[in-house]
Amino acid sequence: MISEKNNKxxxxxxxxxxxxxxxxxxxxxxxxxxxxxxxVAAFSWAEPLRPYLLxxxxxxxxxxxxxxxxxxxxxECGCAGEERKKGLQSKSFLWIVAILSLSLSTFPYYxxxxxxxxxxxxxxxxxxxxxxxxxxxxxxxxxxxCEGHVNNALLHKKGVQQVNTSYSNGxxxxxxxxxxxxxxxxxxxxxxxxxxxxTYIKN
Numbered sequence: 597m598i599s600e601k602n603n604k605x606x607x608x609x610x611x612x613x614x615x616x617x618x619x620x621x622x623x624x625x626x627x628x629x630x631x632x633x634x635x636v637a638a639f640s641w642a643e644p645l646r647p648y649l650l651x652x653x654x655x656x657x658x659x660x661x662x663x664x665x666x667x668x669x670x671x672e673c674g675c676a677g678e679e680r681k682k683g684l685q686s687k688s689f690l691w692i693v694a695i696l697s698l699s700l701s702t703f704p705y706y707x708x709x710x711x712x713x714x715x716x717x718x719x720x721x722x723x724x725x726x727x728x729x730x731x732x733x734x735x736x737x738x739x740x741x742c743e744g745h746v747n748n749a750l751l752h753k754k755g756v757q758q759v760n761t762s763y764s765n766g767x768x769x770x771x772x773x774x775x776x777x778x779x780x781x782x783x784x785x786x787x788x789x790x791x792x793x794x795t796y797i798k799n
Contacts, residue, residue, distance in 0.1 A: 607660055607693045613653040614697035616645075650701055657694055664690050707741040726775045727757070732782065733796040737763035742792070749789040753777055 664687050737743070743761040746768050750759045755776025761768040770782055783794040 607690065610653055610656040610660065610697050611693060611700070613649050613656060614700040616649055653697055653701060657697060660690060661694070704739040704741070707739060726773050727771060728774045728799060729769065729771045730779055730782065731798040732768045732770060732786065732794055733798075734761075734766055734768060734786065734792045735795050736792040737761075737766060739763060742790075745790050746786060746792065749785055750782065753781070753785055756782070 734746070737746070740763060742763045746761040747759045750756050750768070750770060755773040756770060757773065758771040759768060768786070772782065779797055779799060783797060786792055786794055
């Protein structure tokens with residue numbers, strides 16, 4: 597019974613660790629799908645801890661696999677008793693948890709393929725003197741899922757023509773019509789709809 601409880605705890609810990617390691621990239625995608633995002637940046641704390649969380653996930657699942665596949669102790673007759681476990685204690689369930697943990701841990705590498713298609717806007721003919729470009733510096737972005745989150749939030753705004761966001765540079769380059777939308781409105785859109793912090797704007 598003790599080993600069964602320990603095994604459940606290990607599997608639960610493995611899932612939790614793998615989920616936490618990718619929270620910073622999972623939440624932007626969920627925000628894009630649900631249309632909410634003001635709390636996304638609250639999970640950016642997980643990004644610096646990601647390597648440690650991944651190592652902890654591997655160790656926890658490794659122990660769980662060892663306990664599941666270690667040689668059985670022989671009983672009084674000298675036979676190795678093979679107890680067939682079912683449900684949450686089965687080896688099949690262990691593999692399911694391991695695959696799910698792997699999927700969660702590697703989420704940042706394929707998150708961009710799961711994002712909704714970006715808004716495509718036709719650029720109407722307008723007075724070019726009103727078209728401006730701004731480079732907005734942001735904090736809180738951690739992966740390509742964050743880029744799509746910012747791009748979609750801005751492209752849904754009237755007057756925004758083009759957006760190119762880079763999480764590695766921590767910037768979003770925005771081309772917009774200054775007679776329709778202002779720099780302060782662009783900044784407010786990012787902070788209110790994505791949760792990322794605008795730190796500097798270069799116009």
